[in-house]
Amino acid sequence: xxxxxxxxxxFVDTLASNLDDHxxxxxxxxxxxxxxxxxxxxxxxAAAGETPAKFRRRVLLERSAYRLVTSDVGVLAIxxxxxxxxxxxxxxxxxxxxxxxxxxxxxxxxxRIQLDTPNGVHFHPPGGLRLPARTEVASMDLLxxxxxxxxxxxxxxxxxxxxxxxxxxxxxxxxxVDDGDDVAxxxxxxxxxxxxxxxxxxxxxxxxxxxxxxxxxxxxxxRSRLAEAGPTYLAHVREVCGAGRLDETFVDAIxxxxxxxxxxxxxxxxxxxxxxxxxxxxxxxxxxxxxxxxWGDPMRWVAEPA
Numbered sequence: 001x002x003x004x005x006x007x008x009x010x011f012v013d014t015l016a017s018n019l020d021d022h023x024x025x026x027x028x029x030x031x032x033x034x035x036x037x038x039x040x041x042x043x044x045x046a047a048a049g050e051t052p053a054k055f056r057r058r059v060l061l062e063r064s065a066y067r068l069v070t071s072d073v074g075v076l077a078i079x080x081x082x083x084x085x086x087x088x089x090x091x092x093x094x095x096x097x098x099x100x101x102x103x104x105x106x107x108x109x110x111x112r113i114q115l116d117t118p119n120g121v122h123f124h125p126p127g128g129l130r131l132p133a134r135t136e137v138a139s140m141d142l143l144x145x146x147x148x149x150x151x152x153x154x155x156x157x158x159x160x161x162x163x164x165x166x167x168x169x170x171x172x173x174x175x176x177v178d179d180g181d182d183v184a185x186x187x188x189x190x191x192x193x194x195x196x197x198x199x200x201x202x203x204x205x206x207x208x209x210x211x212x213x214x215x216x217x218x219x220x221x222x223r224s225r226l227a228e229a230g231p232t233y234l235a236h237v238r239e240v241c242g243a244g245r246l247d248e249t250f251v252d253a254i255x256x257x258x259x260x261x262x263x264x265x266x267x268x269x270x271x272x273x274x275x276x277x278x279x280x281x282x283x284x285x286x287x288x289x290x291x292x293x294x295w296g297d298p299m300r301w302v303a304e305p306a
Contacts, residue, residue, distance in 0.1 A: 007035065008047035012121055015056060019063070022083040026052055049118030058115050061097050062123035064090075065113045068106040069251055069258040070125075075102045109251045109258050111206045125249055125260055142246050142264045146271070186284040191217040193277050198229040200266055203252040204236060237267055 014032050029052060030040035044052045060082040067078050079090030079102075094102045097115055114122040161169060191214040202209040213225070240246055246264035282296045 007040070007043045008119075011040075011044050011048075011052065011055075015059070019060065020081070047119070048121070055117075055119075055121075057093070058097070058117060059121075059123050061094060062113050062115060064094065064102070065098065065105065065109070066123060066125050066249075066260060068102055069109050069113075070260055075106075078102070111204060111251050113249055113251060113260065122248070124247065142241075142267065145264075146268055149268070186281060186288075187217065187219075188214065189277050189281045189284070190219075190222055193274060193281070194222055194226045194229055196270055196274060196277075197233040198225060200270060201229055201232045201236070203255075204250065233270075236263075240264075240267075 010032070011029060014029055018029075026041065027037050030037045035043065041052060044055070048055050050058070064078050064082045067073060067081070068075075075090070076087045079087050082090060084090035084093065091101050094100075094105070098105050098110065100108075195209070195211070195214050199209045213221070240248070240263040246267070247262050249260050249262050252259050252261060278296050282293050285291075285293065
């Protein structure tokens with residue numbers, strides 16, 4: 001016998017496949033779940049905490065918010081895509097949901113696309129729905145994905161190297177401390193490592209990051225900034241990992257134009273580029289005669305009990 005959970009999952013799957021089918025109203029969705037409209041509405045409302053119609057409108061508004069910050073498609077086209085017959089009707093609905101009209105929100109979006117809902121199901125870019133019970137990403141999944149990316153990237157590097165000459169393959173590599181962002185010294189590397197944490201803290205708090213603080217920053221200033229930025233960033237990571245929200249999206253409204261990221265992607269990005277910068281930093285310390293950190297290898301740290 002089909003349970004309420006099964007019916008709700010079927011509804012979510014069906015809706016995800018038919019988001020742009022605005023003719024697929026309640027009767028059609030109920031038929032696809034092999035239920036009467038009355039029973040379908042009752043079961044989905046009980047499981048979702050909102051009616052199927054309200055659920056669908058909310059998801060389409062979330063997708064519209066995503067489209068507003070990730071594309072230059074006109075508001076009217078986005079309104080039609082969301083199933084609204086007029087720009088005015090879409091603007092009213094969007095205003096009620098996000099506290100600002102679509103054009104104003106596009107210029108200054110909030111950090112969250114997801115609207116409040118008791119069921120935890122949201123639009124998940126680029127074109128799906130996130131059902132926590134089925135697609136929750138655990139911290140272990142993130143670790144596996146990072147290793148998968150490492151293995152894939154090494155393979156791609158070897159494939160590209162296969163196209164080079166023997167002379168190109170054997171040419172000595174000159175290691176530069178410049179990572180493309182004018183980071184050319186141990187001072188600026190360390191300042192950027194702290195800044196990387198604080199930049200994402202700023203993005204999550206929808207505030208601007210002051211790059212000027214990294215200009216010739218003194219180590220006592222670095223210590224003060226890290227004392228605040230480090231625990232704040234770590235708290236974000238612990239929260240999203242503990243709640244299984246690694247694949248949840250947020251808007252970095254400080255970017256120009258604003259961009260949408262997942263928490264898991266942001267964490268993977270920070271760890272990847274931080275590893276590169278840390279390695280350069282420990283090499284610079286080693287050259288200065290400070291050798292007690294070794295290579296900064298996290299292997300023992302990870303293996304030790306908390």
